[in-house]
Amino acid sequence: MTVTKTEAPVTTASNQPHGEGEPAGSARSERLSALIQQHGALAVLVIVSLVASFSFDSFATGDNVSNMATSSAFLAIVALGMTFVIITGGIDLSVGSLFALGGVLAAWGSRYGTLVALLLPLAVCGLIGVVNGLLVARSRLAPFIVTLAAMLGARGLLLAVTDEGAETFLIGKGSLLAELGQGTTLGLGNPVWITLALFVAGAVVLRRTRFGQHVYAVGGNEDAAALMGAPVARTKILVYTLSGLLAGLAGALNAAWLASGVTILGNGMELEAISAVVIGGTLLTGGLGYVSGSLVGVLLLKVIQNVINQIGSLDSSYQQVVSGAFLAVVVIAQTWLGRRRQLM
Amino acid sequence: MQRTTHRPRLLARPGLVALAAAVALTASACAKSEDDASKDTKSPAAAGAEQKVVTPKPGSKSCTVDAYGGEKLDLKGATVGFSQSEKEANPFRIAETQSIKDEAKKRGVKLLTANAQSQFSKQISDVQDLLAKGADLLVIAPLNSDGWDPVLQAAAAKKVPIVTIDRKINATACKDYVSFIASDFVEQGRRAADQMIEATGGKGEVAILLGAAGNNVTTERTKGFKERVAEKAPDLKVVFEQTGDFAREKGQQVTEQLIQSKPGIKGIYAENDEMGLGAVAALKGAGKKAGDIKIVTVDGTRNAVQGIVDGWISGVIESNPRFGPLAFQTLDTFTKGEAVPQDIIIQDGAYSTDNAKSEIGKAY
Numbered sequence: 001m002t003v004t005k006t007e008a009p010v011t012t013a014s015n016q017p018h019g020e021g022e023p024a025g026s027a028r029s030e031r032l033s034a035l036i037q038q039h040g041a042l043a044v045l046v047i048v049s050l051v052a053s054f055s056f057d058s059f060a061t062g063d064n065v066s067n068m069a070t071s072s073a074f075l076a077i078v079a080l081g082m083t084f085v086i087i088t089g090g091i092d093l094s095v096g097s098l099f100a101l102g103g104v105l106a107a108w109g110s111r112y113g114t115l116v117a118l119l120l121p122l123a124v125c126g127l128i129g130v131v132n133g134l135l136v137a138r139s140r141l142a143p144f145i146v147t148l149a150a151m152l153g154a155r156g157l158l159l160a161v162t163d164e165g166a167e168t169f170l171i172g173k174g175s176l177l178a179e180l181g182q183g184t185t186l187g188l189g190n191p192v193w194i195t196l197a198l199f200v201a202g203a204v205v206l207r208r209t210r211f212g213q214h215v216y217a218v219g220g221n222e223d224a225a226a227l228m229g230a231p232v233a234r235t236k237i238l239v240y241t242l243s244g245l246l247a248g249l250a251g252a253l254n255a256a257w258l259a260s261g262v263t264i265l266g267n268g269m270e271l272e273a274i275s276a277v278v279i280g281g282t283l284l285t286g287g288l289g290y291v292s293g294s295l296v297g298v299l300l301l302k303v304i305q306n307v308i309n310q311i312g313s314l315d316s317s318y319q320q321v322v323s324g325a326f327l328a329v330v331v332i333a334q335t336w337l338g339r340r341r342q343l344m
Numbered sequence: 345m346q347r348t349t350h351r352p353r354l355l356a357r358p359g360l361v362a363l364a365a366a367v368a369l370t371a372s373a374c375a376k377s378e379d380d381a382s383k384d385t386k387s388p389a390a391a392g393a394e395q396k397v398v399t400p401k402p403g404s405k406s407c408t409v410d411a412y413g414g415e416k417l418d419l420k421g422a423t424v425g426f427s428q429s430e431k432e433a434n435p436f437r438i439a440e441t442q443s444i445k446d447e448a449k450k451r452g453v454k455l456l457t458a459n460a461q462s463q464f465s466k467q468i469s470d471v472q473d474l475l476a477k478g479a480d481l482l483v484i485a486p487l488n489s490d491g492w493d494p495v496l497q498a499a500a501a502k503k504v505p506i507v508t509i510d511r512k513i514n515a516t517a518c519k520d521y522v523s524f525i526a527s528d529f530v531e532q533g534r535r536a537a538d539q540m541i542e543a544t545g546g547k548g549e550v551a552i553l554l555g556a557a558g559n560n561v562t563t564e565r566t567k568g569f570k571e572r573v574a575e576k577a578p579d580l581k582v583v584f585e586q587t588g589d590f591a592r593e594k595g596q597q598v599t600e601q602l603i604q605s606k607p608g609i610k611g612i613y614a615e616n617d618e619m620g621l622g623a624v625a626a627l628k629g630a631g632k633k634a635g636d637i638k639i640v641t642v643d644g645t646r647n648a649v650q651g652i653v654d655g656w657i658s659g660v661i662e663s664n665p666r667f668g669p670l671a672f673q674t675l676d677t678f679t680k681g682e683a684v685p686q687d688i689i690i691q692d693g694a695y696s697t698d699n700a701k702s703e704i705g706k707a708y
Contacts, residue, residue: 061476165557165587170490178493254465264487264558267462305466
């Protein structure tokens with residue numbers, strides 16, 4: 001995945017993160033392109049939500065919105081980590097397995113208290129993230145293969161812990177952990193607030209810190225970034241670690257929500273996360289991306305699923321068709337916008 | 345600036361993104377499920393035998409609206425939400441969903457459906473969506489037995505009664521859900537063991553292709569089989585157990601490994617027909633002849649019963665998927681205020697060389 005390094009706006013590979021700030025050129029159409037790239041998904045989300053609100057009485061209800069928010073929260077946390085990885089030009093296929101493993105470890109650890117239940121999945125999934133990062137950055141292996149191996153390995157670990165998936169660990173009702181997953185604050189589930197806090201933190205890190213600048217620089221042009229003194233290897237190790245940590249945390253929170261370490265979760269979740277990130281305007285080739293876009297991407301996927309259930313009689317296979325079509329439209333638009341910008 | 349150098353790179357980008365799109369589009373194909381399409385057997389669910397209830401055992405508990413804490417209502421004007429766990433790609437799921445749809449139509453009940461496509465998190469939000477959409481009653485075919493807390497809480501808050509079919513939800517009957525309708529899976533395992541003992545003469549080594557992990561069906565079908573073998577044929581040894589995830593291609597893969605590692609195997613017990621048909625494919629591929637290795641499966645799909653006729657399969661224990669009439673009957677009785685049993689066990693048939701030809705019409 002790192003081979004084809006495209007540079008979004010070319011001139012400023014390293015010294016200016018192409019985050020949510022002003023685009024470099026002043027030409028109006030360039031600004032329009034950037035606007036579509038960054039906010040296109042948001043516009044679609046708003047339109048789809050509005051149409052759904054007018055079409056279905058039960059769409060814009062407190063219950064429905066709160067349900068959608070809670071069930072999106074876990075994928076959103078995974079997508080946050082994925083955003084960092086993809087901006088560096090990498091990919092992390094291990095997150096679905098880490099999500100499931102994190103949930104099982106949290107449920108298993110819950111017998112020793114909430115602290116263990118949260119720290120154990122973070123430690124294990126974070127460690128797998130570190131290994132991913134080391135193999136990608138130091139051994140210069142392709143992220144696709146490294147994280148594919150981690151995906152299989154983590155799933156195997158999960159099966160080993162759960163007696164081939166036959167044993168499901170439960171989280172005691174009324175425990176602090178269950179409260180963390182199932183409780184609500186101001187009408188929204190606790191996982192939603194945790195997710196929002198993580199996204200704010202993620203946006204600040206990406207846009208306002210040196211590490212964030214390095215993430216963009218590495219994805220924009222790795223060689224240039226290295227020449228300018230950015231710690232390429234360290235940055236890569238950090239993003240894969242972050243991705244592992246967030247996948248483990250999302251799994252732990254999800255287990256707390258379900259009150260059990262369900263063993264069959266997370267299949268295909270890595271692809272959902274990648275779809276959400278790409279729909280949110282982050283370039284799969286790296287160098288350009290937005291944390292907020294990924295959140296919008298997750299919500300868009302969730303709203304599509306909800307609308308198809310709202311219709312009620314429609315075969316849910318169509319959800320995948322619609323999600324796939326959205327993704328195709330977004331990548332085609334991105335390619336087109338990118339080419340236009342190049343020609344200018 | 346360096347436009348010429350950038351053009352080729354740009355051309356590379358659509359290829360890459362198209363790959364990503366393709367990967368995402370095939371995401372469904374990667375999900376584990378009982379999804380080996382066998383759509384050639386489009387038998388209408390209604391044509392087969394309707395489910396019959398085994399006489400409830402004395403002392404089995406019942407549930408009423410008052411005990412559950414709900415309200416009486418008329419099923420005719422109600423909205424029923426149905427959440428299916430797996431894709432309607434395998435005959436069992438096709439027949440199950442069709443039976444629910446047919447019965448809803450027959451009774452003039454408004455039915456909302458959702459299919460989780462074997463994704464458990466999707467099933468949780470599916471059921472929540474059905475509740476938000478205004479379902480008064482729920483019929484759930486659970487993918488997994490644990491992890492239902494958010495759904496049960498939401499349903500309890502709205503006082504929506506839940507009936508679960510085919511797999512169980514690990515929760516309290518008549519508090520978290522009303523009734524559980526299913527076959528006696530332990531008994532299915534025992535009857536499969538009987539057929540295996542008969543086919544192999546009660547001697548030799550046999551293998552088990554286990555179902556998917558994390559649900560009661562797999563554990564109970566395994567338990568019944570092993571119990572009966574230990575009790576009636578101690579010379580029959582289970583030497584190999586591996587999961588085939590209830591899927592045909594996985595059943596085939598595992599069987600291919602099996603005949604490599606245990607060439608002397610005499611019988612294979614597949615915990616559903618799809619895996620059994622996968623095993624048949626593997627044996628054919630390895631040059632075995634029909635009847636060399638005895639196969640016993642559970643489900644009663646048309647392809648498997650045809651397998652008996654063709655000589656590849658020795659016996660099939662039925663697991664009747666036509667839950668519609670019984671599920672709606674239970675909801676009707678319950679919402680009228682009368683008592684319904686908490687565990688409703690259905691009666692299953694069996695197919696062997698004696699009746700496969702004459703009764704294939706009952707298979708689905």
